[in-house]
Amino acid sequence: MNALPSKPLPEIPELTRPFWSAAREGRLVMQKCSSCGTVNFHPKPWCIECGDRDLVWTEMKQEGAVYSFTISHSVAMNYLGWQEELPVVMCLIDIDDGARMYAQLTDVAEQDIHVGMRVKAYFEPIGKEAGIPKFRPA
Amino acid sequence: MRGNVAIVGYGRTPYSRLKPGEPVLTVDEYIAWAAELALESAGMSKSDFDGQGLGVSHAEVAHTVNWSAATAENLGISPNALIRGDQGGCSATSMLIRAAALIEAGIIDRALIVGADTPLSMPSIAPGLPLSPERTRGVYWDFQGPFGVMGATAQFALVLRRYMHEHDVSPEQLGKVAVTNRYHASLHPGAIYRKPFTLEDYLDSRMLSDPIRLFDCVPIVNGGLAYIVTSAESAKTITDRPVYMLGCGETNNFYCGSRVFPDVTVTGFSQSAPRAMEMAGVEHDDIDFLQPYDDYPFISMMTIEDWGFCKKGDGGKFIEERDLRFDGDFPLSTDGGQLSGGQPGGANGGFMPLVEGVAQLRGEAGDRQVKDASIGAVCGFGGIPYGRPGRSCISIILGSEA
Numbered sequence: 001m002n003a004l005p006s007k008p009l010p011e012i013p014e015l016t017r018p019f020w021s022a023a024r025e026g027r028l029v030m031q032k033c034s035s036c037g038t039v040n041f042h043p044k045p046w047c048i049e050c051g052d053r054d055l056v057w058t059e060m061k062q063e064g065a066v067y068s069f070t071i072s073h074s075v076a077m078n079y080l081g082w083q084e085e086l087p088v089v090m091c092l093i094d095i096d097d098g099a100r101m102y103a104q105l106t107d108v109a110e111q112d113i114h115v116g117m118r119v120k121a122y123f124e125p126i127g128k129e130a131g132i133p134k135f136r137p138a
Numbered sequence: 139m140r141g142n143v144a145i146v147g148y149g150r151t152p153y154s155r156l157k158p159g160e161p162v163l164t165v166d167e168y169i170a171w172a173a174e175l176a177l178e179s180a181g182m183s184k185s186d187f188d189g190q191g192l193g194v195s196h197a198e199v200a201h202t203v204n205w206s207a208a209t210a211e212n213l214g215i216s217p218n219a220l221i222r223g224d225q226g227g228c229s230a231t232s233m234l235i236r237a238a239a240l241i242e243a244g245i246i247d248r249a250l251i252v253g254a255d256t257p258l259s260m261p262s263i264a265p266g267l268p269l270s271p272e273r274t275r276g277v278y279w280d281f282q283g284p285f286g287v288m289g290a291t292a293q294f295a296l297v298l299r300r301y302m303h304e305h306d307v308s309p310e311q312l313g314k315v316a317v318t319n320r321y322h323a324s325l326h327p328g329a330i331y332r333k334p335f336t337l338e339d340y341l342d343s344r345m346l347s348d349p350i351r352l353f354d355c356v357p358i359v360n361g362g363l364a365y366i367v368t369s370a371e372s373a374k375t376i377t378d379r380p381v382y383m384l385g386c387g388e389t390n391n392f393y394c395g396s397r398v399f400p401d402v403t404v405t406g407f408s409q410s411a412p413r414a415m416e417m418a419g420v421e422h423d424d425i426d427f428l429q430p431y432d433d434y435p436f437i438s439m440m441t442i443e444d445w446g447f448c449k450k451g452d453g454g455k456f457i458e459e460r461d462l463r464f465d466g467d468f469p470l471s472t473d474g475g476q477l478s479g480g481q482p483g484g485a486n487g488g489f490m491p492l493v494e495g496v497a498q499l500r501g502e503a504g505d506r507q508v509k510d511a512s513i514g515a516v517c518g519f520g521g522i523p524y525g526r527p528g529r530s531c532i533s534i535i536l537g538s539e540a
Contacts (some may be wrong), residue, residue, distance in 0.1 A: 010280035039398060041522055042281035048397050068303070068402075069346040070295035077289025090287050090347075092296050092402075092525050099398045100525050104286045117301040132284055 008080025009127055018057040018079045026123045028062050030098055031055035036056035062121035063138055064095040069105065069113050084137035093119060093135060107136045140417050140540035143238040144373035144380035146366050147182065148493045153330045153361035153389070165199050166212050168254035168362030168482075173213065176250065176364035180376055184215055184250075188413025191240055191249025193221035193233035194280035196485040199260050201356040209252065219246050225390075226520030227431050227488035228530035230363070231252060234492065235386050237367045247369050250288045253273075254362025255483025280523060288347060290433070290522055291355060295347040296435045297527045302349065306455030307439065309349070313340035315470070316353050316437035316477055318462040323474025325464070325506040330359050330480035334500070354434050359480035363489035365496065370540055373425045379500040384513070385412060385418030385535035391523065406446035406531030407517065418513075418535035422447055425535070426511040427498060428468070431519035432475035435525060437458040437527070441517055442470075445533065472498060472506050491516040492534065499538045512538045 012020055020027040031040045033047035034054040049055040069091040075082045082088055088107040105119060118138040123131045151171045154160050163171070177183060192215055194206035202208045206220040223229025230253060238507045239248040287293060301307065317337055323329035335353070343353040373380035392406030415421070422445075430441040439453035447468070448456040460468040473479055473494035481487040495516040497503045514536045521529030 008279075008283035010284050011275070013277075016280065027497055041398075042267060043277055067399075068296040068300035070292050070299055071345075072286075072288040072292050072295075073345055073347065076291060076346070078283055078287070082286060082288070085286075088288065090288065090292050090296070092300075094399055102282055102285045102287050102525065115300065126284060128419055137159070 004079065007079050007126070010130060012129055016109060019043060020130035022057070023123050023133055024125055024129065025131070028060045028095070028121055028133055029057045030060050037043040039099040041101055061096045062100040064093045064098065064113055064119055066105070066117040066119060067092040067094045067100060067115070071110060076130070089113060091135065104134045105136070106134055113136070119138070139238050139242055139386070140419070141382045142385055143241050143372055144366050144382045144540075145370055145496045145536075146373050146376045146380055147176045147178075147180025148365040149173065149363065150490070150493055150495050151175065151254070151360035151362045152328055153343065153482060154258070155330060155357065155359055155480075162259060163256070163360065165197050165254050165256050167257065168207060168360065169252045170213060172253050172254055172362035172364035173250060176366050180366045180377065182366065184213060187248070187250045188216045189218050191219045191221060191237055191239060192217040193223060193244040193249055193251035195223035195229040195233070195253030195489070197253075197255040198483050199256050215250070219249070221249065221251070223253065223485065225308060225518070225530040226484050227433065227536070228518035228520030228532045229485045230489040230492050230533055231516070231518030231532040232388065232530065234367060234383060234534065235388060237387070238383055239288060241367070241369050247372055249367050249487070250364065251367065252362065252364040252382060253486040253489050255486050256360040257358050257483045258360050281524065291342045291350050292347040293522050294437070294527065295350040296525070297402050298349055298434070301436065301440070304403055305451035305454070307436070309341055310337060311454035311457045312354065312435040312439065314457050315338050315432070315438050315462065319432060319471050319475045319477045321472055322464060322472050322506055323478030326473050326479065329474040329478050330357055331478045334474070350434065356433055356476040356481040359482050361480065361482035361486075363482070363486060363493055364396075367463050379538070381496045381499045382537050382540045383534060384420070384537040385414040385416070387413030387533045389510055389531045391529060393526075400526060402526050403440070404450065405415055405440055405444045405519075405528050407441055407533055410531050411445040411533040414533035414535050418537070420535055424513050425515045426469070427472060427495070427508050427514045428470050429473070429495050429516040431488055431491060431517045432471050432477050433481070433487070433519065435477065437519065438470065438475075440527070441519070445515065464503075464508050469508045471505065472508060485520075488518040488520060493519070495536050499536055
């Protein structure tokens with residue numbers, strides 16, 4: 001078996017490259033439909049509301065609210081590199097004027113986490129071409 | 139299509155956790171074993187399916203892209219129609235609907251439907267990542283794994299947490315589902331875990347992805363299942379105990395509310411169940427048991443709600459107030475479900491509610507037989523969409539009379 005990275009790395013086709021490149025530079029972008037204005041996430045081949053293929057990568061606000069959260073105490077169906085970060089606080093975050101996304105919440109005491117909590121993005125590089133957004137309490 | 143087809147035979151192989159000394163069977167062997175049990179149960183032979191239908195569910199270990207045709211080759215059956223189940227936990231029920239439509243159209247008269255998987259024998263691309271390569275590639279996975287999503291339990295924990303924010307449900311209420319399933323498993327010789335546990339045991343079980351505990355999760359097993367569906371006319375000549383499909387409803391990629399910010403606490407059963415009940419012409423009080431797709435106890439609870447057995451948000455209270463045992467006033471997962479029975483791969487657990495529903499309506503459920511059962515509700519629930527609970531939700535009403 002080939003040596004694996006400690007955490008999974010995305011493949012980067014042209015469809016999703018703008019997201020990873022922007023995150024590498026500390027920006028959060030999502031596809032906005034040029035026809036109906038719907039923000040699509042994760043990246044889609046056409047707008048899931050109206051079917052228009054003209055989706056424009058658009059800079060999003062870096063703030064949102066916790067829609068839901070879970071505290072993972074063990075690594076399952078993921079790479080063992082997560083072990084050192086356990087417990088991992090995983091959230092669904094509703095980005096203001098954007099869309100909903102999975103993201104990790106850090107720098108927070110477990111007892112303080114709640115649905116509706118205001119959070120702010122920060123970015124960590126993963127490899128040369130990509131970054132990953134994570135969130136902290138706003 | 140009401141009553142146009144019936145299930146006339148079914149099979150469920152013993153499951154394996156690959157304990158030392160247990161034989162390690164391939165997926166093809168499990169398929170053949172399950173098919174053999176179904177054929178025996180119907181008094182049929184494989185040659186009865188030449189020129190007819192063969193349905194094959196997806197397997198994580200499928201060794202070719204032509205999985206249904208390759209299975210026909212392995213079994214030595216030459217069907218006129220192949221049905222491929224690729225809807226995860228909805229595969230078994232979706233193939234029933236497809237077979238019924240093919241039979242209704244006169245293309246075939248009968249179909250053998252099989253599904254097996256050996257997820258415990260699958261080469262893994264990473265330690266702790268027991269997934270076929272296809273499930274770790276593509277945009278869907280790229281936008282989860284690297285973000286730290288720890289698989290199905292974390293994905294479903296997010297749904298449960300949101301539910302807990304909007305409605306009241308207690309760990310004790312969810313634990314009652316797990317405890318009852320284990321009790322039913324103690325009455326099912328084929329269940330993988332049969333030793334009863336208590337509510338305290340449930341509450342003490344390790345928290346995996348808060349609020350989901352170890353005893354909220356299904357044990358993965360190797361195994362296979364099969365059933366035989368025929369036209370109602372043929373069914374009468376094959377068995378004196380056909381189990382008719384009275385109603386069906388299917389919803390895929392359901393969103394409650396907007397596609398961008400959906401309410402994840404409502405499943406597609408809210409659409410598919412009313413359709414199935416309307417087709418069958420039955421009310422809630424007519425239904426003698428419910429076999430949900432119990433991948434987590436709270437999914438059984440949300441299924442109860444979305445079928446309309448109680449109001450949205452009252453599922454926890456409903457579980458607390460009703461007797462969920464086979465001889466109670468709301469028999470639920472009478473085979474022990476997947477929670478205690480085992481999950482033979484992500485695409486084949488959905489055979490279990492269907493096969494148990496048929497066993498109950500044929501009066502073949504042994505020590506866990508629901509007395510005088512004549513109408514039952516069974517569910518398929520398949521796939522995990524991004525940030526939501528279930529890609530496919532299928533509702534089926536079965537009956538011992540057409």
